[in-house]
Amino acid sequence: MHLPHRTVETPVFMPVGTAGSVKAVAQDVLESLGAEIILANTYHLYLRPGHEAIKRMGGLHRFMSWPRALLTDSGGFQVFSLSGLRKVTDDGVSFRSHLDGSSHSFTPEHSVDVQIALGADICMAFDECTEYPAVRSRAMESLRLTMAWARRSLDHFRSHRDEVVWRDELGDRTQSLFGIVQGGMYRDLRRESAERLVEMDQSGSGFDGYAIGGLSVGEPRELTMEIVAEVLPLLPANKPRYVMGVGYPDEIELYARMGVDMMDCVLPTRAARHGLLFTSEGRLNIKGKAFAEDQGPPDPACDCMVCRRYSRAYLRHLMQAGEALSGTLNTIHNLAYYLGIMERVRESLHPEG
RNA sequence: GCACAGGUGGCCGAGCGGUUAAUGGCAGCAGACUGUAAAUCUGCCGCUCCUUGCGAGCUACGGAGGUUCGAAUCCUCCCCUGUGCA
Numbered sequence A: 001m002h003l004p005h006r007t008v009e010t011p012v013f014m015p016v017g018t019a020g021s022v023k024a025v026a027q028d029v030l031e032s033l034g035a036e037i038i039l040a041n042t043y044h045l046y047l048r049p050g051h052e053a054i055k056r057m058g059g060l061h062r063f064m065s066w067p068r069a070l071l072t073d074s075g076g077f078q079v080f081s082l083s084g085l086r087k088v089t090d091d092g093v094s095f096r097s098h099l100d101g102s103s104h105s106f107t108p109e110h111s112v113d114v115q116i117a118l119g120a121d122i123c124m125a126f127d128e129c130t131e132y133p134a135v136r137s138r139a140m141e142s143l144r145l146t147m148a149w150a151r152r153s154l155d156h157f158r159s160h161r162d163e164v165v166w167r168d169e170l171g172d173r174t175q176s177l178f179g180i181v182q183g184g185m186y187r188d189l190r191r192e193s194a195e196r197l198v199e200m201d202q203s204g205s206g207f208d209g210y211a212i213g214g215l216s217v218g219e220p221r222e223l224t225m226e227i228v229a230e231v232l233p234l235l236p237a238n239k240p241r242y243v244m245g246v247g248y249p250d251e252i253e254l255y256a257r258m259g260v261d262m263m264d265c266v267l268p269t270r271a272a273r274h275g276l277l278f279t280s281e282g283r284l285n286i287k288g289k290a291f292a293e294d295q296g297p298p299d300p301a302c303d304c305m306v307c308r309r310y311s312r313a314y315l316r317h318l319m320q321a322g323e324a325l326s327g328t329l330n331t332i333h334n335l336a337y338y339l340g341i342m343e344r345v346r347e348s349l350h351p352e353g
Numbered sequence B: 001g002c003a004c005a006g007g008u009g010g011c012c013g014a015g016c017g018g019u020u021a022a023u024g025g026c027a028g029c030a031g032a033c034u035g036u037a038a039a040u041c042u043g044c045c046g047c048u049c050c051u052u053g054c055g056a057g058c059u060a061c062g063g064a065g066g067u068u069c070g071a072a073u074c075c076u077c078c079c080c081u082g083u084g085c086a
Helices: A027-033 A042-047 A051-056 A060-064 A076-081 A108-118 A136-163 A187-199 A221-234 A249-258 A267-273 A305-309 A312-321 A324-349
Strands: A012-015 A037-041 A069-073 A086-088 A093-096 A103-106 A122-124 A165-168 A171-174 A176-181 A209-212 A241-243 A262-265 A276-279 A282-285
Touching (some): A027 A324, A037 A042, A042 A051, A042 A069, A042 A103, A042 A108, A051 A108, A060 A069, A076 A093, A108 A122, A108 A136, A136 A187, A176 A187, A187 A209, A187 A221, A209 A221, A221 A249, A249 A324, A276 A324, A305 A324, A312 A324
Parallel strands (some): A012 A037, A037 A069, A069 A122, A122 A176, A209 A241
Antiparallel strands (some): A086 A093, A165 A171, A276 A282
16 A cells, blocks of 8 residues: 555554544654554544644654544544534534533545645545444434435545645646545445445546445444455456554454455553453453462463563553553554554565565 | 650551441553544452352451540550651
8 A cells, every 4th residue: 555654564453542642652663663664533623633733743653643543533423422512414523522622523525635634544434333233224324424425525635635735756646535435234235335335436547545434333243244254346446445443463364364454443552551461361450459469471471572571470460550661662662563463464465574 | 765756458548436337639450442532441459158149257447455335546664757846
């Protein structure tokens, strides 16, 4: 995937750095871990410090000193997760800031403007993440909205995408925009959503990639897998296909082998801060008393900088003592584990390297 | 020595005659986290037993007595702590 700031090998896992920070780890560490693209959030950065301020400071890459690729989520997921604070209309969403209660509104055009200002390599269309469970009529309404917003996001993006241009040896490089498939847990709606998004590509001016959203919202895991399997074949294989918000280690491997190119998930980072480590031996809740004097590495099969240097007993101690280093070390390991899974999948899919 | 203020479950700290094994918080133990309102949230947290139940028994609010149908809560004496004055 040739992006302005990075040629990204796929399938790829993208650590989530919502507020311009992959929580607990510094950018140089992310680089050394092999993270090639990370995700940031339109909604959060719009509220604080403000996209205009970031634009004045040279864009998000420069602001956060992240030289590699960056994808911004459109704020569509916040429409879902901040459900108590928002109101959805055809035009867009009005909502209250979770920070200070102030009133704001997002439209597809506005979301795209913010993402252009931030200067992400990949922007996401503004969508409505359908909740689970949702009755069919609700999923249809949500889908109708998301498709209309996709059209508007695309139109607006087309006429403004050249506002941010990077030049390198390959020529002028601009931002990309991905469309998002919704449709709840209804296969036919999912199919319709995918087809309609793909149809928006007339004379090569459509979306640069496609995402499957609205998953991992509480539905059974098998259902998530079924929906992905249903939708994936309908999306052009010559463009990146991205499943949003997944998953557990075993899941991301399965999705990658199914042909999913991109995934993101807060799980490795959030769970790390809460003391849950993902290892080759399964879940390891490092808070456990059983590890109080366990001098072995978190994951014997892992060669990350944490596993090479620190013991389970020490990590448990840091967790118990509430030391900030706890979140940092746990996050480094979990990200190394996730990125390692993707690296192995890539190697097995493209053995020639 | 005198005067006040106090002594409550591992710790801090409510309660000041009866749904009180005793509010809270911390610590401890276990669990959950899937496009991050998350360094968050949930459960357990005196002991024993079992048919694990808004179960049974036991032991508990410095100590010993007393008042009362009933006391962590009221009274008496004693012990201890803090502060002030000698």
